[in-house]
Amino acid sequence: MPHHVGLFLFNNDLRVDDNPTLARAAAEVDQLICLYCLESRQPPSSLHAPGYLSPQRQTFLFQSLADLHNSLRKLGQRLAFSTASPLDIIPQLITQHDISQIYCSENTGHYENQIWQRLLKRYPMISFTRIASHTLFEQADFPFPLAELPDSFSKFRKRVERLDIKPPIPPLKQLPPSPELSGYWPEIPVILSHSMLFNGGEREGFAHLENYFERNLASSYKQTRNGLDGMDYSTKFSPWLANGSLSARRILGRLRSYERDVEANDSTFWIYFELLWREYYQWYAHRHGKRLFDFSGIKTSKPKTSFYPERFQKWCSGNTPYPIVNACMKQLNSTGYISNRGRQLVASCFVHELGLDWRYGAAYMEQQLVDYDPASNWGNWQYLAGVGADPRGHRRFDLAKQTNIYDPERAFIERWGGDSHDGSLDSVDAADWPIHKAQESVQ
Numbered sequence: 001m002p003h004h005v006g007l008f009l010f011n012n013d014l015r016v017d018d019n020p021t022l023a024r025a026a027a028e029v030d031q032l033i034c035l036y037c038l039e040s041r042q043p044p045s046s047l048h049a050p051g052y053l054s055p056q057r058q059t060f061l062f063q064s065l066a067d068l069h070n071s072l073r074k075l076g077q078r079l080a081f082s083t084a085s086p087l088d089i090i091p092q093l094i095t096q097h098d099i100s101q102i103y104c105s106e107n108t109g110h111y112e113n114q115i116w117q118r119l120l121k122r123y124p125m126i127s128f129t130r131i132a133s134h135t136l137f138e139q140a141d142f143p144f145p146l147a148e149l150p151d152s153f154s155k156f157r158k159r160v161e162r163l164d165i166k167p168p169i170p171p172l173k174q175l176p177p178s179p180e181l182s183g184y185w186p187e188i189p190v191i192l193s194h195s196m197l198f199n200g201g202e203r204e205g206f207a208h209l210e211n212y213f214e215r216n217l218a219s220s221y222k223q224t225r226n227g228l229d230g231m232d233y234s235t236k237f238s239p240w241l242a243n244g245s246l247s248a249r250r251i252l253g254r255l256r257s258y259e260r261d262v263e264a265n266d267s268t269f270w271i272y273f274e275l276l277w278r279e280y281y282q283w284y285a286h287r288h289g290k291r292l293f294d295f296s297g298i299k300t301s302k303p304k305t306s307f308y309p310e311r312f313q314k315w316c317s318g319n320t321p322y323p324i325v326n327a328c329m330k331q332l333n334s335t336g337y338i339s340n341r342g343r344q345l346v347a348s349c350f351v352h353e354l355g356l357d358w359r360y361g362a363a364y365m366e367q368q369l370v371d372y373d374p375a376s377n378w379g380n381w382q383y384l385a386g387v388g389a390d391p392r393g394h395r396r397f398d399l400a401k402q403t404n405i406y407d408p409e410r411a412f413i414e415r416w417g418g419d420s421h422d423g424s425l426d427s428v429d430a431a432d433w434p435i436h437k438a439q440e441s442v443q
């Protein structure tokens with residue numbers, strides 16, 4: 001009997017529950033290497049990202065990896081953690097262990113897909129398996145080919161919302177053992193110094209999911225979902241969904257059992273509705289590939305924006321003339337999270353009030369958000385910048401009006417220090433003359 005050694009490359013599927021690709025690997029090989037690579041200089045999705053991972057995003061990721069490592073140990077496995085590129089480490093493992101099968105869950109990240117394609121090309125003798133585990137549907141479920149993905153969310157929703165969705169598969173009970181790995185394998189870093197809004201890992205994700213439904217918060221989601229501050233106004237499933245510690249099907253399964261056993265109403269429907277938004281952007285990213293990061297998005301002409309480094313810096317640090325935006329940005333910088341309403345407001349301000357190139361805003365969120373997800377982040381930014389799936393062209397939010405509706409007492413602005421800013425947007429004019437000095441000399 002031939003002896004098969006497989007390699008499973010973890011990515012945005014950091015779980016043992018409802019992980020069809022891992023289940024496939026477990027069924028097909030005699031030994032398995034479970035690998036996660038975090039390149040120390042991880043490239044951003046586009047060339048425009050100003051930095052890499054915020055402390056909150058990094059901490060959440062390391063907590064998720066540590067939890068995965070523990071789960072794997074209970075199954076007789078381990079997580080091999082590397083700071084090298086998969087393109088460097090996988091060839092070594094192939095040679096050392098005579099690997100015949102490589103597995104990875106599907107991914108919407110352009111960089112991750114490039115790595116996969118390069119491995120495929122380089123090793124034609126190896127069998128490569130990739131299965132979708134990040135979505136509710138599979139491509140084959142749709143009554144249209146991917147190339148004909150509807151050009152707006154509403155059209156997409158109407159065509160898919162009544163389709164059957166496969167139930168999640170149970171957590172694995174056993175995995176093939178790992179071969180002995182030689183060489184240096186770093187420990188998964190532990191960061192203790194950040195107070196976190198969310199703790200990473202599959203166990204934490206499950207506990208949060210249970211807690212959310214046990215407290216019956218789902219029954220009032222539609223009324224509360226536009227809140228700005230606090231844990232309970234929206235589901236907060238996004239951090240665990242983004243790195244795959246929880247699967248979308250597991251969440252939907254729990255929602256359906258709540259609807260069956262407790263209550264089904266407009267609010268519970270609306271959670272499904274929002275999960276379909278996420279779903280749309282995942283398929284949108286698959287459909288448009290690299291264009292998710294293009295200045296002109298999926299349109300043919302580029303937006304009329306420019307780049308002002310000073311405005312960008314002020315937006316990032318929450319020092320603009322718009323208190324609601326400042327409050328949101330300070331909240332983001334301190335916690336790694338902002339509400340959906342907050343994201344819409346800061347993005348609209350970035351594009352319309354500050355006249356900046358939307359890709360820099362998206363790249364900043366990529367760096368900061370604990371729930372960063374390529375498809376949802378870049379897809380939503382495109383939508384708000386008028387170069388995405390918005391039939392109306394672009395959305396400009398009236399920031400004063402929005403403040404009156406969503407923060408009428410200004411409690412959120414006060415809590416996050418939104419009123420503290422230096423009052424001006426630019427210190428130089430269009431010809432680079434210092435604005436204050438010019439005014440002084442006129443007086």
Ligand SMILES: Cc1cc2nc3c(=O)[nH]c(=O)nc-3n(C[C@H](O)[C@H](O)[C@H](O)COP(=O)(O)OP(=O)(O)OC[C@H]3O[C@@H](n4cnc5c(N)ncnc54)[C@H](O)[C@@H]3O)c2cc1C
Nearest residue numbers: 234235236237238274275278340343371372373376377380
């Ligand atoms: C500019 C901008 C950037 C964004 N970047 C991200 C991102 O990087 N990662 C991310 O997960 N979401 C992103 N979103 C979408 C949305 O803001 C978050 O999913 C949501 O705020 C997460 O909080 P929640 O889990 O409590 O959401 P809930 O309101 O409870 O919604 C439940 C789930 O539905 C999905 N969802 C809700 N709204 C959206 C939406 N507009 N687009 C896609 N999925 C949605 C999420 O998976 C969410 O967890 C972005 C939105 C905007 C406007």
